[in-house]
Each structure stands twice: as C-alpha cells, then as structure tokens.
Ligand SMILES: Cc1cc2nc3c(=O)[nH]c(=O)nc-3n(C[C@H](O)[C@H](O)[C@H](O)COP(=O)(O)OP(=O)(O)OC[C@H]3O[C@@H](n4cnc5c(N)ncnc54)[C@H](O)[C@@H]3O)c2cc1C
C-alpha cells in the first residue's frame with residue numbers, strides 16, 4: 001500500500017456521464033487484487049475528503065479508474081485536465097477471491113462495471129459477463145471486453161435483454177446446467193437486494209462489492225460500515241473488512 | 253537539534269504529537285504506512301465497559317472545511333481491547349492514553365476500574381461529551397456541577413492520571429475546566445467535536461446530525477486551549493482542526509502541552525509523522541532549545 005503523488009495522463013468522457021481516468025503514480029502500487037480500491041484526492045481545494053474508486057485497471061504502472069459523475073467531487077474531477085497532479089492511496093481493502101469453480105458469473109449494474117472490470121480482465125474467457133444498464137448507449141462501456149461477449153440487458157429494451165440484469169441472470173441460471181458456480185457482483189444496493197432474493201432458493205456462492213461513504217479508507221474512522229448478520233459485531237468496515245463481502249453475510 | 257521530547261504526568265514522551273481519539277482505529281490499521289511508535293503517545297478509540305455497536309448509516313458527511321461524524325462510539329469494549337490490542341502497544345513500547353466513556357455514571361466508573369495501572373499507560377482520557385441517559389441525553393460535560401461530580405467519582409477509583417476531555421458546547425468552557433480541575437482532573441483535553449447537522453435540500457430531510465471536526469473548528473479549539481490553560485495549573489492537550497505544523501505550533505503557543513491530530517489524517521495519512529518531523533525543524537530554524545520553550549509563550553503578553 002502506498003500514498004503517492006500521481007499525474008493525470010488522460011481524463012476522457014466515454015459516454016454520457018461516464019469518464020475514464022488514467023493516472024501515473026510516482027511510486028509503484030504493488031500487487032493488486034481485483035475489487036480493491038484507491039482513495040483519490042480530488043484536485044483543487046473545493047473537496048475536503050478523498051473519494052473511493054475501484055481499480056478499473058493497473059498495467060505497466062498506469063492506474064485506471066472509471067467513474068460516473070454523481071456529485072460535487074466527481075463533477076470537479078470530470079473538469080480536471082491532463083498533467084494535473086493529485087494523490088492516490090492504495091490498493092485498499094479486500095478484493096474478490098477466485099475459488100476453484102466450474103463457472104464464474106460476473107454481474108454489473110451501470111457504473112458497477114468499474115468494480116468488476118479488473119476481475120473480468122484477469123478471468124478472461126473463464127468469466128461470463130452480465131451487464132445491466134438503461135439503454136444501448138451505455139454498451140460503449142464494454143468496448144475493451146467486447147471479445148468476451150458480454151450479455152447485456154437494457155431497461156428500455158434498446159439492446160439485448162429487455163429488463164434488469166438480475167432477471168437476465170435468473171433466466172440464465174434457470175436455463176443452464178446447475179454446475180459449481182460463483183457469482184461476483186457490483187452494483188447499486190437495490191440490485192444486490194434483488195439478486196439476493198432471486199438466488200435465495202439455491203444459495204449460490206456470491207461475492208458482492210459494496211459501497212459506502214468513506215473518510216479515511218484505511219479502517220481508522222469506522223464511518224463506512226455495512227450491517228452484517230454477525231450478532232456480536234454487526235457493523236463491519238467496508239474499507240477494511242470489505243469492500244467485497246459474502247452476499248449471504250450482509251444485511252440489505 | 254531542537255528537543256521535542258516532553259514530560260507529561262511524570263513520564264517522558266518522545267514528542268508532543270498524539271492522534272485524536274477515534275481517528276486512528278485501534279492503532280494497527282495505520283501500520284502498512286507507518287508505525288504507532290512514531291507517536292508521542294497513542295490515544296485509543298473511545299472504549300466502554302461493554303462492546304458498543306454504534307450508530308446506523310450515514311455516519312459521515314463532508315462539510316466545506318471539515319466533516320460531520322456520527323459513528324456513535326462503536327467499539328469492542330475495554331476488556332477485549334486489553335486482550336487483543338494492548339500487547340501490541342507493549343511490544344512496540346508505545347505510550348498510550350485510554351479514552352473511555354459511559355452512558356451512565358456507573359459505566360464511567362466501571363470502565364475506569366477495569367483499567368489497571370501500567371507503566372505504558374500515560375493517562376485515562378474521559379470523554380465528557382457522551383449523552384447522559386438519565387438526564388435525557390444531555391451530555392455529562394455541559395454543567396459544572398455534573399462535571400465536578402463525575403470527575404471526582406472516577407478519580408476516586410483509579411490511580412492513573414486523568415484527563416477530562418471537554419465539549420465546547422457550553423456557556424463558559426473555563427468554568428467547566430475549573431470544575432474538572434477542582435474535582436481532581438490531572439489534565440484537560442480540549443476540544444471534542446462540535447454538534448452540527450446537515451439538511452438535504454432536495455429530499456427535505458436531515459440526513460445526519462453529529463460532531464463537526466476539521467479546520468472549521470480550529471479557532472474555537474484554540475480559544476478554549478488559550479483561556480483554559482491560563483485558568484488552571486494542569487496540562488492541557490489541544491485538539492481540533494490541526495492540519496499542519498503551523499497549526500500545531502499555534503496550539504502549543506496558546507498553552508497546549510501536547511496536541512492531537514484527527515481529521516487531518518483522513519486527508520493525508522502521513523500528516524502525523526510529517527508534523528513530528530517539521531516540529532523538530534521549526535525549533536531549529538527559530539533557535540528554540542526545546543518544545544517546552546514555546547508552550548504557553550503567548551501567556552506572557
Ligand atoms: C469501494 C468503493 C469503490 C467505488 N468505486 C467507484 C468507481 O469505480 N467508480 C465510480 O464512479 N464510483 C465508485 N464509487 C462511488 C464513489 O466513491 C462516489 O460516487 C463518489 O464518492 C461520489 O463523490 P461526489 O463528491 O461526486 O458525490 P457527493 O457530492 O459526495 O454525493 C453526491 C451523491 O453521490 C452519492 N455518494 C456519495 N458517496 C458515495 C459512495 N461512496 N458510493 C456511492 N454513492 C455515493 C451520495 O449519496 C449522493 O447522492 C466507489 C465507492 C466505494 C466505497
């Protein structure tokens with residue numbers, strides 16, 4: 001883990017509100033597990049706390065983040081130019097564990113793709129990719145994993161399956177052989193809840209990357225907790241014990 | 253080289269810099285970046301007699317020059333702390349201050365009783381900002397007579413030096429400081445977070461009420477340190493919005509014997525070791541032999 005200065009080498013709009021940020025950290029970030037994240041300083045003095053972002057990619061010393069503009073920090077970040085210097089702290093948290101299975105299903109909703117991408121890249125053909133979004137426009141986010149033939153659902157039916165990604169996954173599970181498989185998921189809380197209900201009958205193994213507001217990212221402040229089924233210690237830190245949790249252990 | 257060691261309650265600390273309670277986890281979490289032995293003294297997260305789950309979400313919110321937290325004092329309880337974490341500080345020979353709290357007076361007393369003296373425990377720091385269940389949630393630290401009573405009763409059950417950590421949400425903090433001193437407090441920690449709230453204009457709700465910290469509270473903390481350190485003859489530990497070495501020096505000059513860094517660590521996790529290094533340089537550049545030469549220097553005006 002390092003806290004290092006980093007230079008923005010590219011900050012480009014991919015489609016709609018989605019951006020891809022490439023950074024060159026002054027120090028190497030070491031070994032990274034898919035699902036881990038960084039705390040990024042938003043350049044300038046407007047935003048006080050750092051913001052957490054999944055590691056979308058890390059290759060040849062270049063760190064890539066995919067982000068969606070949702071508020072003040074991401075808005076300012078989207079307006080930050082090339083060559084700007086900032087700081088990144090990472091890699092942080094516990095990523096996905098790839099256990100030996102017959103099949104791996106990765107599931108992302110919208111910007112959730114940012115949390116799954118590095119895993120998909122490392123699993124390559126071994127992964128089936130399920131991506132849910134609003135309309136065909138967002139399929140632009142899948143460009144560099146297009147060779148893996150992601151299965152896409154759109155809410156408006158303009159591309160792929162019409163409906164949400166959890167329904168699409170459910171159909172897939174019902175129509176394919178019941179082999180030893182594991183699901184890796186990243187998306188909004190509503191989607192995780194939905195998924196949990198929909199696979200409840202078979203209790204398929206599932207690791208979920210969850211999000212929460214963070215201050216430190218290091219386990220220092222206890223601000224980012226998620227409620228779990230552990231009766232003695234229900235609140236676990238997303239940044240330290242997570243951000244990847246066993247779906248069956250968290251309360252949604 | 254300027255000497256940044258100092259004496260506190262008869263023990264020598266290698267520097268006057270501590271973390272603020274609740275902002276450096278249980279200590280081990282920072283180890284991937286730097287070791288707790290760097291600190292003059294480690295201050296625990298607030299501990300209670302029994303483990304405490306803390307508040308539901310959201311627990312943190314960003315403000316313009318600060319943050320609001322509503323962690324609700326989540327902790328594993330004083331016994332588990334001593335079993336699971338204290339040996340780590342022993343091994344590292346790091347002095348430690350135990351911050352503790354209760355929701356009733358008995359809980360404060362019970363907690364203090366459970367902590368056995370040890371040469372590495374510099375002091376107990378009692379958090380007086382907790383809501384007093386019996387008094388309908390008004391904090392223990394708000395009235396001089398309540399402060400007097402609880403400090404005196406805790407003092408009666410422990411041989412470890414006692415720091416009273418005061419809330420700034422009072423009519424006259426000097427009066428409270430004097431009450432704590434007269435009840436036998438060995439030192440004061442000033443200040444805790446300031447009660448604050450946020451309104452979500454779009455949703456027309458108050459998503460969080462909690463304690464404000466960071467640069468936005470600094471001048472409030474500085475005034476408390478300045479006035480209380482002039483009013484009572486016991487050491488004061490200054491805390492609130494210290495973001496850099498300049499701020500740290502200001503607190504020492506205002507009368508703080510030591511300082512604590514909280515929110516700044518979230519902005520830059522290396523802030524504490526940086527400030528320790530820079531304090532040394534500060535003394536050199538300004539020709540002071542030791543840190544003790546600048547403590548309370550503003551009082552002589
Ligand atoms: C482990 C982790 C990994 C993440 N990875 C990514 C990623 O790869 N790409 C990406 O775009 N986003 C990611 N996020 C979410 C990202 O951190 C937030 O979108 C960002 O902090 C919002 O900052 P802001 O200043 O723009 O929003 P603010 O102005 O602070 O808030 C605006 C809105 O964003 C919501 N929001 C604030 N913080 C979060 C949060 N932590 N998670 C979700 N919503 C939030 C608020 O509820 C509010 O509605 C991740 C979050 C975590 C915890």
Ligand SMILES: Cc1cc2nc3c(=O)[nH]c(=O)nc-3n(C[C@H](O)[C@H](O)[C@H](O)COP(=O)(O)O)c2cc1C
Pocket residue numbers: 221222223272273274275297298299321323325351379417443444445464465466467469491492493494512513514515516
């Ligand atoms: C996340 C968080 C948790 C805190 N927990 C405690 C605590 O358990 N006990 C306590 O006495 N003060 C606690 N505080 C208050 C700090 O110790 C400190 O008094 C306050 O944050 C002001 O300092 P700062 O501006 O440097 O953060 C907490 C503050 C924060 C931000």
Ligand code: FES
Pocket residue numbers: 213214215216217218219220221222223224225237238239240
């Ligand atoms: S963000 Fe501070 S503990 Fe997770």
